[in-house]
Amino acid sequence: AQSVTQLDSHVSVSEGTPVLLRCNYSSSYSPSLFWYVQHPNKGLQLLLKYTSAATLVKGINGFEAEFKKSETSFHLTKPSAHMSDAAEYFCVVSDSRRGYKLIFGSGTRLLVRP
Amino acid sequence: GAGVSQSPSNKVTEKGKDVELRCDPISGHTALYWYRQRLGQGLEFLIYFQGNSAPDKSGLPSDRFSAERTGESVSTLTIQRTQQEDSAVYLCASSSPGSNQPQHFGDGTRLSIL
Numbered sequence: 001a002q003s004v005t006q007l008d009s010h011v012s013v014s015e016g017t018p019v020l021l022r023c024n025y026s027s028s029y030s031p032s033l034f035w036y037v038q039h040p041n042k043g044l045q046l047l048l049k050y051t052s053a054a055t056l057v058k059g060i061n062g063f064e065a066e067f068k069k070s071e072t073s074f075h076l077t078k079p080s081a082h083m084s085d086a087a088e089y090f091c092v093v094s095d096s097r098r099g100y101k102l103i104f105g106s107g108t109r110l111l112v113r114p
Numbered sequence: 115g116a117g118v119s120q121s122p123s124n125k126v127t128e129k130g131k132d133v134e135l136r137c138d139p140i141s142g143h144t145a146l147y148w149y150r151q152r153l154g155q156g157l158e159f160l161i162y163f164q165g166n167s168a169p170d171k172s173g174l175p176s177d178r179f180s181a182e183r184t185g186e187s188v189s190t191l192t193i194q195r196t197q198q199e200d201s202a203v204y205l206c207a208s209s210s211p212g213s214n215q216p217q218h219f220g221d222g223t224r225l226s227i228l
Contacts, residue, residue: 032214034216036219041221041224042221042222043118043205043207043219043220043221043222044157044205044207044219045219046216046217046218049214049216051214090157094214098162098170099214100145100147100162100164100209101159101162101170101173102157102159102217103159104156104157104158105156106154106155106156107154107156
């Protein structure tokens with residue numbers, strides 16, 4: 001069965017410094033992977049998705065993620081954090097048999113210090 | 115254009131009461147999903163509708179939960195005889211047809227059972 005593990009429940013960075021949110025996945029096939037962001041009391045917004053094309057995926061708001069099959073990782077990065085990046089981030093994998101079914105990690109809360 | 119709309123945004127009710135949550139998908143999106151998000155956790159898949167096909171109800175946690183959708187329009191999620199463990203944010207999403215289409219989320223309904 002597919003699963004994702006987000007290695008940090010909280011990450012705190014200073015504004016202007018790099019962001020790294022870690023995600024490892026478990027899948028017996030070539031997965032589709034996503035990162036979603038959730039701001040307080042809001043729904044989720046898709047940041048980026050990987051679907052077996054380029055391994056380095058660029059998303060919105062300056063975020064990108066790299067698919068590393070050998071490490072079963074899909075970490076999310078951004079060169080310079082902005083205060084507006086403070087939110088909850090979810091790493092997501094799609095179910096192998098039912099691609100519409102998304103399996104969510106437990107989330108990483110990103111705090112950005114001024 | 116208009117996004118996914120959910121109502122009510124907040125619902126407080128007494129244990130044992132029935133509740134009905136509503137979702138208006140993005141126009142033209144044939145796929146519709148319901149998720150549950152408990153406090154501090156990721157999303158749990160509940161149910162998936164695709165056009166006029168039989169829905170995938172595999173995520174519904176008990177027979178107290180049901181959902182309906184007429185055609186490609188509004189969906190309602192009903193919880194009968196609510197329990198305190200039903201307290202959560204219920205999120206609806208919709209997407210275009212096809213595998214791995216991005217899901218667009220509403221802001222959710224925050225349900226509190228007293």
